[in-house]
Amino acid sequence: MKSFQIMLGDITTVAADAIVNAANTTLLGGGGVDGAIHRAAGPELLEECRKLNGCPTGEAKITKGYRLPAKYVIHTPGPVWQGGDHREAELLENSYKNSLKLAELHGCRTVAFPSISTGVYRFPLDQAAKIAVRTIHRFLETSERVQEVWMVCFDERTKQAYEKTESDFSS
Numbered sequence: 001m002k003s004f005q006i007m008l009g010d011i012t013t014v015a016a017d018a019i020v021n022a023a024n025t026t027l028l029g030g031g032g033v034d035g036a037i038h039r040a041a042g043p044e045l046l047e048e049c050r051k052l053n054g055c056p057t058g059e060a061k062i063t064k065g066y067r068l069p070a071k072y073v074i075h076t077p078g079p080v081w082q083g084g085d086h087r088e089a090e091l092l093e094n095s096y097k098n099s100l101k102l103a104e105l106h107g108c109r110t111v112a113f114p115s116i117s118t119g120v121y122r123f124p125l126d127q128a129a130k131i132a133v134r135t136i137h138r139f140l141e142t143s144e145r146v147q148e149v150w151m152v153c154f155d156e157r158t159k160q161a162y163e164k165t166e167s168d169f170s171s
């Protein structure tokens with residue numbers, strides 16, 4: 001039985017087959033969840049990331065998880081919010097879709113996401129939650145390996161936004 005779950009927590013402690021990193025296009029680390037993932041994984045993660053030559057917005061690249069409980073880290077740069085008329089919605093959908101495709105390709109059963117683009121990149125939370133929830137549910141309808149997707153929210157406000165979107169979506 002496939003499932004989508006929303007939880008409060010720190011994604012660096014989550015033992016999923018893959019955790020997703022809300023990265024930037026250099027893939028060389030940063031603040032927020034990206035900084036936390038690099039700190040927890042250790043310096044080997046940055047070493048592997050250096051070999052990837054960055055990643056365009058909305059696409060995704062995979063590395064090992066090193067010292068993390070997760071086997072893989074899937075790095076995706078979400079869009080920076082610029083008012084909404086710079087393809088932000090489409091690019092955010094692509095970040096979720098391409099991350100899930102990569103997880104499927106690597107045989108992952110469980111995948112954990114942070115709330116991509118809603119921190120430093122300022123994507124409006126309610127709109128981002130709708131895109132995330134819709135894209136994840138659509139993907140789960142046809143996935144073969146991916147069975148469970150977790151949305152790991154770092155604060156209560158983010159968790160509530162995803163829970164509300166999820167209940168609107170399922171009703």
Ligand code: AR6
Nearest residue numbers: 010011022024030031032033034114117118119120121154
């Ligand atoms: N676990 C789960 N979620 C977290 C964690 C954590 N340990 N830490 C923060 N969050 P952000 P963005 C939440 O800013 O908006 C970086 O510098 C956070 O509260 O990390 O996509 C990159 O290098 C928020 O809800 O990512 C890029 O330059 C969510 O993760 C840029 O930030 C996303 O916030 C990407 O910005």
